[in-house]
Amino acid sequence: MDGFGSEDGDRIVWLRGGATALALSCAKGRRPRILYCGVDIDGLEAHDIALLQTRQHVHGGPARPIEPTLLNESGVGLAGGPGLLAHRQGRDWAIDLRVVSLEADSGSATLVTRDKAAGVEVRHGFAIDSASGVLTAWSEVSNLDAGALAVEWCAALCLPLDDRLTDILGFTGRWAGEFAMEHVASFTGSYLRENRAGRTSHDCYPGLYLLEPGATEERGLCAAVHLGWSGNSRLRVDRLADGSASVQSGELLLPGEIVLASGEVYRTPDLHAVWSDEGASDVTRRLHRFVLESILDRRTEARPRKVTYNTWEAVYFDHSEAKLLDLAERAASVGAERFVLDDGWFGGRRSDAAGLGDWTVSANVYPDGLARVANHVRSLGMKFGIWFEPEMVNPDSDLFRAHPDWVFETGGAEPIASRNQLTLDLTKPELGEYLFARLDAIVRELGVAYIKWDMNRDTHHPVSAGRAAMHGQTRALYQLIDRLRAAHPELEIESCSSGGARADYGILRRTDRIWTSDNNDARDRQAIQRGANHFLPLSVTGSHVGPAKCHITGRVLPMELRAATAIMGHMGIEADLSLETEGDLAILSAATALYKQHRALIHGGDYRRLDAHAAYNAIAIVAAERGEAIVSCAQVEALRESHPPRLRIAGLHPARRYRLRQVWPQRDVSLTAPSIVTEADLLGKGAQFSGAALAELGLRLPLTYPDTCLIFHLEAAT
Ligand code: GLA
Numbered sequence: 001m002d003g004f005g006s007e008d009g010d011r012i013v014w015l016r017g018g019a020t021a022l023a024l025s026c027a028k029g030r031r032p033r034i035l036y037c038g039v040d041i042d043g044l045e046a047h048d049i050a051l052l053q054t055r056q057h058v059h060g061g062p063a064r065p066i067e068p069t070l071l072n073e074s075g076v077g078l079a080g081g082p083g084l085l086a087h088r089q090g091r092d093w094a095i096d097l098r099v100v101s102l103e104a105d106s107g108s109a110t111l112v113t114r115d116k117a118a119g120v121e122v123r124h125g126f127a128i129d130s131a132s133g134v135l136t137a138w139s140e141v142s143n144l145d146a147g148a149l150a151v152e153w154c155a156a157l158c159l160p161l162d163d164r165l166t167d168i169l170g171f172t173g174r175w176a177g178e179f180a181m182e183h184v185a186s187f188t189g190s191y192l193r194e195n196r197a198g199r200t201s202h203d204c205y206p207g208l209y210l211l212e213p214g215a216t217e218e219r220g221l222c223a224a225v226h227l228g229w230s231g232n233s234r235l236r237v238d239r240l241a242d243g244s245a246s247v248q249s250g251e252l253l254l255p256g257e258i259v260l261a262s263g264e265v266y267r268t269p270d271l272h273a274v275w276s277d278e279g280a281s282d283v284t285r286r287l288h289r290f291v292l293e294s295i296l297d298r299r300t301e302a303r304p305r306k307v308t309y310n311t312w313e314a315v316y317f318d319h320s321e322a323k324l325l326d327l328a329e330r331a332a333s334v335g336a337e338r339f340v341l342d343d344g345w346f347g348g349r350r351s352d353a354a355g356l357g358d359w360t361v362s363a364n365v366y367p368d369g370l371a372r373v374a375n376h377v378r379s380l381g382m383k384f385g386i387w388f389e390p391e392m393v394n395p396d397s398d399l400f401r402a403h404p405d406w407v408f409e410t411g412g413a414e415p416i417a418s419r420n421q422l423t424l425d426l427t428k429p430e431l432g433e434y435l436f437a438r439l440d441a442i443v444r445e446l447g448v449a450y451i452k453w454d455m456n457r458d459t460h461h462p463v464s465a466g467r468a469a470m471h472g473q474t475r476a477l478y479q480l481i482d483r484l485r486a487a488h489p490e491l492e493i494e495s496c497s498s499g500g501a502r503a504d505y506g507i508l509r510r511t512d513r514i515w516t517s518d519n520n521d522a523r524d525r526q527a528i529q530r531g532a533n534h535f536l537p538l539s540v541t542g543s544h545v546g547p548a549k550c551h552i553t554g555r556v557l558p559m560e561l562r563a564a565t566a567i568m569g570h571m572g573i574e575a576d577l578s579l580e581t582e583g584d585l586a587i588l589s590a591a592t593a594l595y596k597q598h599r600a601l602i603h604g605g606d607y608r609r610l611d612a613h614a615a616y617n618a619i620a621i622v623a624a625e626r627g628e629a630i631v632s633c634a635q636v637e638a639l640r641e642s643h644p645p646r647l648r649i650a651g652l653h654p655a656r657r658y659r660l661r662q663v664w665p666q667r668d669v670s671l672t673a674p675s676i677v678t679e680a681d682l683l684g685k686g687a688q689f690s691g692a693a694l695a696e697l698g699l700r701l702p703l704t705y706p707d708t709c710l711i712f713h714l715e716a717a718t
Contacts, residue, residue, distance in 0.1 A: 010025065010027055010050065011025070011026050011027040011028070011099075011102075012024065012025050012026075012035065012046040012050070013026055013102065013104050013109055014046070014106075015104070015106065015107055015108065015109055015126055015127075015128045015135075016040060016106060016107070016128065017106070017107045017128035017129060017130035017131075017133060018128065018129055018130050018131055018132050018133025018134070018286070019039060019040050019133045019276075020037075020038070020039065020040060020128050020133035020134070020135060020274065020275060021036060021037070021038070021039070021040035021041070021044060022034065022036070022037045022126060022128060022135060023035040023036040023037070023044075023046060023049060024109065024111065024126070025050070026099045026102055026111055027099060028099050028100070028101075029098050029099060030098060030099055031067070031069045031076065031096070031097065031098060031099070031113075032069060032070050032097070032099050032111055032113055032124070033067050033068060033069055033070070034068070034070065034159065034160055035049050035050055035053070036049045037135065037159060037160070037273075037275075038162055038223070038275040039221070039275045039276065039277045055067070058242075062077070066078055068158060068160050068244065068246060069097065069158070070083070070097075070111070070113070070122075070124050070139075070157060070158060071083035071084040071097065071122065071124075071139060071154070071155060071157070071158055072084075072158045072246070072248070073095040073096065073097055073115075074093055074094055074095055075093075075094035075095045075096035075115070075118075076096060078240075079240050079241070079242070080190075080238035080240050080244075080246060081190065081236055081238055081248070082153070083153075083154070083155035083157070083158040083248050083250075084097075084122070084139075084141070084151075084153065084154050084155070085151075085152040085153040085154075086120060086141065086149055086150060086151045086152060086154070087149070087150055087152075088119075088145070088147045088148065088149055088150070089147070089148075089150075092117075092118040092119060092120070092145075092149070093118075094118070095115045095118045095120050096115050096118075097113035097114060097115050097120070097122055098113060098114060098115065099111065099112075099113055100112045100113060100114045100121070107127060107128050107129075107130055108125075108126060108127035108128070109125075109126045109127075110123055110124070110125050110126075111123070111124045111126075112124075114144070116144075118145075119143065119144040119145030119147075119149070120141065120142070120143065120144065120149065121141070121142040121144050122139055122140065122141050122142070123139070123140040123142075124137070124138075124139050124157070125137060125138045125139070125140070129290055129293075129294055131289055131290075131293055131294075132274065132286040132287070132289040132290040132293070132294070133274055133275070133286055134272050134273070134274045134286060134287065134290040134294075135272065135273045135274065136270050136271070136272050137156050137157035137159075137270070137271045137273070138156045138157075138267060138268050138269070138270050138271065139154055139155070139156055139157065139250075139267070139268045140265050140266070140267040140268070141154050141260070141265065141266045141267075142260070142263070142264070142265045143260035143261065143262055143263065143264055143265075144262075144263075145262060146262050147262075148259050148260065148261055148262075149259070149260045150256065150258070150259045150260075151253065151258040151259070151260060151266050152253060152255075152258075153234070153250065153252075153253060154250055154251075154253075154266060154268050155234075155248035155249060155250040155268065155271075156227065156248075156249060156250050156268040156269060156270060156271035157248065157271050158246050158247075158248040159225070159246055159247050159248065159271075159273060160244065160245070160246050161210060161223075161237070161244075161245040161246055161247060162221065162223070162275075163243065163244075163245065164212040164221050165210035165211065165212055165221060165222075165223055165245070166185070166186035166212065166213060166239075166245075167183065167184065167185055167186060167210070167211040167212070167213055167215075168183070168184040168191055168208055168209070168210060168211075168237060169181055169182075169183055169184075169208060169209035169210075169211060169280075169534075170182045170183075170184060170191070170193070170205075170208050171205035171207060171208065171531060171534070172193075172203050172204065172205065173202050173203055173205070173500075173531075174202050174203060175202050175498050175499060175501075175518065176499060176517060176518050176519035176524075176552050177202075177517070177519065177524070177528070178202055178499055178500035178501070178503075178516065178517045178519075178528055178531070178532065179205065179500065179516075179517075179527075179528050179529075179530075179531025179532040179534070180527075180531060181530075181531050181534075185213075186213070186239070187239060188239050188240070188241060189238075189239060190236055190237065190238050190239075191208075191236060191237040192234070192235075192236045193205075193206070193208075193233075193234070193235045193236070194232075194233075194234050194252055195232055195233045195234070195252060196232050196252060196254075196458075196460070197232070197458040197459070197501065198231060198232060198423070198458055198459030198460075198462060198470050198473070199230060199231070199455055199458070199459070199497050199501050199502045200229075200230050200233075200497070200501055200502045200503050200504045200507070201233075201458075201501055202498070202499070202500070202501045204233070204235075205503075205535075206226065206227035206229060206233040206235050206249060206504055207224065207225060207226035207227065207235070207504075207534075207535050208224065208225060208235065208237070208247075209222060209223065209224045209280060209283065209534065210222065210223045210224070210225075210237075210247070211280065215279060215280060216279050216280070216611050217279050217280050217281040217608060217609045217610065217611045217650070218278065218279040218281065218282075218608075218611060218650050219278065219279045220277070220279055220280075221275070221276075221277050222275070222276055222277075222279060222280045222282070222283045223273065223274065223275045223276075223283065224273065224274055224283045224284075224287060224534070224535075225247055225249060225271060225272065225273045226271070226272045226273075226287070226504070226505060226535055227249040227250065227251075227269055227270070227271055227272075227504065228269055228270045228271075228272060228295070228504055228505030228506040228508075228509070229251055229269035229270075229474070229504060229506045230474055230477065230478075230502050230504055230506045230507045231251060231470050231471060231473065231474030232251060232252035232253075232254070232470050233249065233250070233251060233252055233269075234249060234250060234251075234252040235247075235248075235249040236248055236249070247273075249271050250268045250269065250271070251268060251269055251471060253468075253471065254462070254468035254470060255468060256467060256468055257467070257468035257469070257470065257471055258471060269506060270505070270506075272287075272290070272505060274286045274287060274290070280609070281607070281608040281609050281650075284533065284534055284535075284607060284608075284609070285606050285607060285608065287534075287535055288533075288536075288537040288538075288607055291505065291508060291535075291536065291537050291540070292537055292539070295505050295508050295509055296508060296509075296512070296540070297509065297510070299489070299490075299492075299512070300492060300512045304596070304599055304600065304603075305513075305539050305570045305571075305599060305603055306336075306337035306338040306383065307335055307336045307337045307338070307571050307572065307573070307592050307595060307596070308336065308337070308338045308340060308385070308450075308542070308544075308570070308571070308572035308573070309327070309328075309331035309336035309338065309339045309340065309382070309572065309573045309574075310340045310342055310452070310544060310572055310573070310574045311324065311327060311339075311340065311341055311342045311574075312342035312343065312387075312574055313520065313546060313547060313551055313574045313575055313576070314327055314574070314575060314576035314577070315327070315342075315344070315576070316343075316344065317343065317344040317349065317350050317351050317352075318344075319344050319345060319362075319365050319366075320365065321365075321366060321368075321372065321373060324341065324373045325372075325373065325376050326578065327339075327576070327577065327578075328373070328376055328377050328380055328382065329380060330577035330578060331380075331382070331573065331577065332380035332381060332382055333585075333589075334573065334577065334585055334588045334589045334592060335588075335589055335592025335593060335596070336382055336572075336573060336592070337381070337382055337383065338382055338383040338384075338385055338449070338450060339377040339380075339382045339383070339384060339385065340385035340386065340387065340450060340452055340494075341370070341373070341384075341385065341386045341387060342387045342452065343387050343389070343454070344365075345361060345362060345365070345366070345370060345386065345387070346358055346359055346360060346361060346362055347359070347360060347362055347397060347398065348362070348364075348396070348397070348398075349362065349394075350365075352394075352419055352420055352421075353394060353396060353420045354394050354396040354397060354420075355394060355396070355397055356389060356392050356393050356394040356397055356421055357392070357393035357394065357397045357398075357399030357400060357424070358397050358398045358399055359388065359390075359435075359438035359439065359442060360438070361442075369445075370446055371445070371446060374446045374447055374448075378447070383449040383450055384446065384447060384448060384449055384450070385448065385449060385450030385451065385452060385492075385494075386442065386446065386448050386450075386451060386452070387451075387452045387454060388439060388442075388451055388452070388453055388454065389453075389454040389455060389456060390424075390435045390439065390453065390480065391423060391424055391426060391455050391473075391477060392421045392422065392423060392424060392455065392456060392457065393406070393407060393421060393422055393424050394420055394421050394422075395420075395422060396420075399434075400422070403431070406424055406425060406428060406430075406431050407422040407423060407424055407425060408422070408423050408424075408425050408459065408461060408462050408463055408464060408469070409461070409463040409464070409466075410460075410461040410463060411461055411463035411466070413460075413461050415461070416458075416460045416461075418457040418458065419456050419457050421456065421457055423457065423459040423462065423473075425462075425464045425469065425473070426472075426473050426476035426477055426480065427464050427469050427472040427473060427476050428464075432476060432479070432480055435480060436480060436483055436484060436487075439451070439484055440484065440487055440488075443484070443488055443491060448491070449490065449491065449492065450491070450492045450493070450494065451484075451491065451492075451493045451494065452493075452494045452496055452515065453481070453493050453494060453495055453496065453511065454496040454497065454498075455496070455497040455498075455501070455502055456497065456498045457498075459473070474506075478506070478510060481493065481510045481511070482510055485510060492512045492513070493510070493511040493512055493513075494511065494512065494513040494514070494515055494542060495507045495508070495511040495513070495514050495515065496514075496515035497515075498518065499515060499516065499517040499518035499519065500514060500515060500516045500517050500528075500532065502514075503516070503532065503535075503536065505535075508536075508540065512540065513540050513541075513542050513570055514532070514536055514540050514541055514542060515542045516528060516529060516532050516536075516541045516542055516543060516569070518552060519550070519552050519553065520544050520545070520546025520547075520550055520551070520552070520562075520574055520575075521546070521550035521552060521553040521555050521557065522546075522557050522561045522562045522564075522565040522566075522707075522709075523555065523557060523561070523636050523707060524553060525543065525565045526565060526617040526634045526636050526709075527617065527636070529541060529543060529565070529568065529569055530609065530617055530619075533607065533609075533619075537603070537607070538568060538569050538570070538602055538603055538607060538621070539570055539602075539603035539604075540570060541569040541570060542569065542570050542572055543565060543566045543567075543568065543569030543570060543571060543572065544566055544571075544572040544573055544574035544575075545559070545562045545563055545565075545566045545571075545572070545573045545574070545575060545588060545591070546562060546574055546575055547575040547576065547579065547580075548562075548575075548580070548584070557707055558707060558708075559580075559583075559584040559587045559588060559591075560587060560664070560665040560669075560708070560709070561634070561707050561708065561709050563587060563588055563590075563591030563664075564591070564632065564634065564664050564665075564709035564710075564711055565634065565709060566591070566595075567591060567594060567595045567598075567602070567632075567664070567711065568602065568619065568632045570603075571591075571592065571595045571599075573588070573592075587665075590666055591664070594663060594664060594711075598630055598663075598713070601621060601623055601628060601629075601630055602621055602630060604623075604624075605621040605622050605623045605624065605628075605629070605630070606621065606622045606623075606624065606651060607619065607620075607621050608620050608621075608622070608650055608651050610631070610633075610647065610648065610649065610650060611648065611650070612633070612645070612647055612648075613639075613644075613645040614637070615635055615636065615637040615638070615639050615640075615645075615706070616633055616634060616635050616636065616645075616647070616701075617632075617633075617634045617636055618631065618632065618633040618634070618647055619631070619632050620632075620649055620650065620651055622651040622652065626651070626652060626653040626656065626691075626716065627715070627716040628713075628714065628715050628716065629649070629651065629652060629658070629713075629714040630663075630711065630712070630713055630714070631647075631649055631711065631712040631713075631714065632709060632710075632711050633647055633701065633709065633710045633711075633712070634708070634709035634710075635701075635704060635705075635706050635707065635708050635709070636706065636707070637706060638706045639706075643700075643703070644700065644701040644702065644703050644704075645700075645701060646697070646698035646699060646700050646701070647698050647699055647701050648694070648695055648696065648697075648698035649694040649695055649698065649699070649714070650695050651695075652691030652694055652695060652714065653691045653716070654690065654691045654692035654695065655690065655691065655692070656690070656691050656716045656717075656718050657688045657689065657690050657691075657716070657717045657718045658688065658689060658690075658691060658694065658714040658715060658716050658717065659685075659686045659687070659688050659714065659715045659716075659717050660680065660682065660686050660687055660688070660689055660694070660699070660712055660713075660714050661682055661683070661684075661685075661686035661712065661713050661714075661715075662677060662682040662683050662710060662711070662712055662713075663711050663712065663713045664709070664710065664711035665708075665710070666683070667683070668683060668702075669702070669704050669705075669708055669710075670702040670703060670704060671702075671703045671704060671705065672703060675702040675703065676699060676700055676701070676702055677702050682712075688717050694714075
């Protein structure tokens, strides 16, 4: 559909779906503008929202108030950060885009705007997912003139914010401490996250939540935005002195990275945004639903998420066939369904100092190849998976010796050493061919069903043929994965990057699992998973039972906690099982059985963080029809109070009665008796309570040691 309103007429287009509404003012010849975006409101009329938002001239200001546009481009004259910065060698930078045409249906729209004088055209795409209400937006800049157009910044969208959403929940972190949440209260100025890591990053996650003060998991206005992009990114919230606020995000472009010749286009990554007036957990549920139904390609949907054994912390680089055969047997005996051979199986890779890039099975370590290991794994009923780090090379490798020019240059800057490895320049087609050929061959030869695709350093100077190339690198990575998956449609891929540094919706469009963190310390993991699950559903967040003494934190934690923590994600095991006690192995077997029993619910139900006492991390997953639920409640700190608090379980049907039982640990861990465990026979046949009682009154938790995680199962009896 094209043709709309006259140049003077007010043309408003509505997109609606999943309780989200977007009203775009897009009269031909005028600046486009978002009149409303957020929770759909009954009776919201286009005329009303325009009129109700009338702004007037203020003394000392421009004659007519300047309204925000879709990109707040530099010619508009707004005080905040522009969403589009482009120029022709210093000219044509004061861009002012006017509506040219529109195509729209009820759930999506593409709007074309143009600045004729500057020779710039932009296509703005919008789509609202009818199930989750998630808005996806992008921009595509075209150069209409003869001279080259340098694009320095182009946001996917500048999104005006509801004035109640003054608080920010940001996500930062570090290696082994990903998805750390930070709360930022209202301010004037900018909240800026610039990621130059060349991957989603540990410290600048391209997503945040916006909250009205006092919002909880169950109540209050909340929103979230996320950029689906695995390269450099920028995310900023501007709160201006005029009282307005907006959020924008896009790809952080290095100097000169995007220069468009006449007719060329640059498309931003997708920005996703969602709102709810039912608290932060509803925002999360909407994002989870969107990821499960619209981001993941649904190849794995019908397959239960397999208990995954990973060799890394068991052997590191100390490989031998005998050890792997033994580990495979031990893994299968505790319930593993997939065996993933991690780093160290190829070339001269006996440490992280050599061999990276040489993707042939190491003849020194495996003189007869790896087929015996792979076949043994399969004979034990498990799938065989293997580790690659395709984008990297050790200088001490055959690949680098043969092709020293296949790595990024630094453009004259001093190279930054990191894990003895350099970033390969994937924009070189011949390198792409080499990598595809090697991965494809290994997958075929060994019957590989699963790849752990790693990427273990920041890329500081991505210079290819003298120019910045992180954009091309990220696209080339996507193409390589897409090609491999097209060749092997059954292959599953885990996205790993020194733990969780590549964990965005761009990579999730082509992978099946995220390695959430290298930190297997279950107490830390409770927090890391809580953070990660703000954007990532439990079915994709890999979570492993590590050794009793965590290799990263040195903390010794009980198997019951380690196992419970892994159950609330995509469960796996990453420890030398020959070093675990018989007692712990029995607990682990019971845990994998419990995970298998409940994984359809854990991965398919509605997730919510419970508003609980600060010493606890509590979540609930409620089945779609509310007939069943599982609740995990981990005590991660000692209590200040003498008695444990109540746990209020939200999300149940208030009028139905539920049989409540404790399914983990499979023993009474109350420090004194009687407790609710004995009184309500929680380890036996349980007791029935109404959903309303569990939500409003809650259950008094038993007194336990810290580092205890209780898992409850609830089944509707009526
Ligand atoms: C990264 C990953 C680990 C492991 C090692 C192997 O650190 O995050 O899980 O695969 O690489 O070198």
